[in-house]
Amino acid sequence: MIKQNLTPPSRNAFSSFLPLRTKEQYYKFCWNSVLGYFVHLLYKKSLFTKNIDDFKGLCEKSFLKNLESDDSDLWNVIESMYFHNDELFKISPELLIFKATKEELDINSERLGDMYAGILNGFTLESSSMTSLNFIEKGIKTEFDKFHVSGKKEEPKEALTYLPFISKYFHKDLQFLNTKPHYLLNNFNAVIRLYGFLYISQIALNIKTWANGEPTSKPCFFIVDNEKASDERSQVKNFGYAQLHDNLEYLYPYLFMNEALQEKNNVQPLWKLFEGINDSHIDSLNQFGEEFVADRVERKWYNIQPNWQHSEDKELVLAQLLEIAHAQFDRKKGRLTAYSTASVKGTLRNILDPFIQNRKRGGNVLAFNQDYIVLLTNLAIGERDKLRFHEVIKEFEARGVYFDKQSQQNLVDFYERMGNVERMSDSGDAVYVRPTV
Structure with a gap:
């Protein structure tokens, strides 16, 4: 996994997991x-x-x-x-x-x-x-x-997945859709746009938790597109667009360093790389870190020279390597900020854009329109005849889509207007949602 001969690459480039570029x-x-x-x-x-x-x-x-x-x-x-x-x-x-x-x-x-x-x-x-x-x-x-x-x-x-849990649900949803070919044909583009968003957003939200092992679904809050997004909705404000935007800037430098440390034809996810580091790698990783800093200083890609601390702790060593990769693109520490900005903007505007709305004074929010809600609901229910509403929400969250209580009520109202809700009683636990396909 770790290269036998580690030398600082002359370019900050990578080709694994995501199509991120700097122009x-x-x-x-x-x-x-x-x-x-x-x-x-x-x-x-x-x-x-x-x-x-x-x-x-x-x-x-x-x-x-x-x-x-x-x-x-x-x-x-x-x-x-x-x-x-x-x-x-x-x-x-x-x-x-x-x-x-x-x-x-x-x-x-x-x-x-x-x-x-x-x-x-x-x-x-x-x-x-x-x-x-x-x-x-x-x-x-x-x-x-x-x-x-x-x-x-x-x-x-x-090609390896960075997120086994997203791949698991992608496989499940594609198997279901393949039994409904006409529905798949009508929604194929929406399916790949949806999973493109889920994959990138969840990598971004998991990118800094590499020491915790295999990634899990992290809260990423959306609203329904006909809702207002007020500042009082703390989950939407703190764990929605702003959180995603802040984490996107770490994708390029972290994935670049991840690939720079590994053999070209066997690049593992960052969390798996960390699991595979053992005592025999520590000296070469420390030496690589010192040489990487010296190389970037010579190229004048830092505004502030990082101080490399030799360590025997593999978590600290890898954390330092990721930091010196990110520092090149940091607004204060590095001189490659424009490249990082291009990567983030390109991703937001051209891959994640169907799920981003600008609310003027309210800023940008993550939002689902009605077509995507129907698609996601059908995927969540799958082959089943119906599903309790709270179980539908759990299926959403397992795929990386979260709604706060206000949005959940809005969803129930939307389902009732569509006529695919079955109420067994006034209790929220007794609200069933039926698929539309």
């Missing part, structure tokens, strides 16, 4: 491409080198042969129905892979897609069901499977 242009993503790339990972399908026109030609040839007809008018009707609009992408989730061909996939979108490979952590799904498809759609799906190198599958991309 704004690296945060320009094509979410359609990210979705196609994710489908390639989830269903073990190789990315195409051919485009959708090649696939359309294969479908035309097959349909005319199977229907024993050379009537081009028949094919023209099928082509108009499925290939002149987005109807093709409503047949099966797997066909969304056409949104990310090898030639068109930009590097920024691929790096973001690699983050989802980490959340998947090797998890894959079998082909989605065709039972609800009509005979034309079944024919198109069958040709898709043939077009995909006769069903050849791709080995899952190797």
Whole structure:
């Protein structure tokens, strides 16, 4: 795990766990491409080198042969129905892979897609069901499977998750959604945006608790988007947007140092790195820390030179290494503040943005709109017929979504307006919520 030969890297860069970079242009993503790339990972399908026109030609040839007809008018009707609009992408989730061909996939979108490979952590799904498809759609799906190198599958991309608990729920929710292909198709983009937020926010909230072992869900409070966010709501104010924003600045330097200490092809999460440090590593880590400070001082990347304290305590040694990495980007201690700012802004504006609202005088808050509430509720209930409201809240919190009592009452009111609440009595414990799918 720890490198045999530790030397200070010349650049503050890393490529594991998150797609964080230090310049704004690296945060320009094509979410359609990210979705196609994710489908390639989830269903073990190789990315195409051919485009959708090649696939359309294969479908035309097959349909005319199977229907024993050379009537081009028949094919023209099928082509108009499925290939002149987005109807093709409503047949099966797997066909969304056409949104990310090898030639068109930009590097920024691929790096973001690699983050989802980490959340998947090797998890894959079998082909989605065709039972609800009509005979034309079944024919198109069958040709898709043939077009995909006769069903050849791709080995899952190797990537570790930083948060096993988020991956666990991601796997569970994807398995459920795969049994509801039309619902998945209508909400696929929202699903990956939701889990992108959950993964990054929970890494940020766990990034400084590496000494405590495997991460757990940390309180991150949202409001429903039609609510007011007053200062009196202490949980929303103290454990919402402000808390997340403050923790985001530690992601880049901590993950950079985490990778700098490890062999390139075996980078473990920071909390796991700490678990693996033993007495034989202490001297080399102390030496690395001294050399790292000297290197950054020579490059003039510090405003205030850190003082390295030689220690035999592995927690203190790793804490110092993370501090000297962060000091380069700190407003007072370092001269690389602009790069850290770009990383935080890029993440907030381009990945986490669906869940951030500006309330003018109230500042920024984390918020769920009604569409995301419905999606999250359906994921929480899953295959069950109904769930007690307080159990729904527990499912939310297990995924990293917290609501205070005021928001919880707002949620009950929202469910009642939707008609998917069943009250067994006036007691809050007897309020059941039904899924909408």
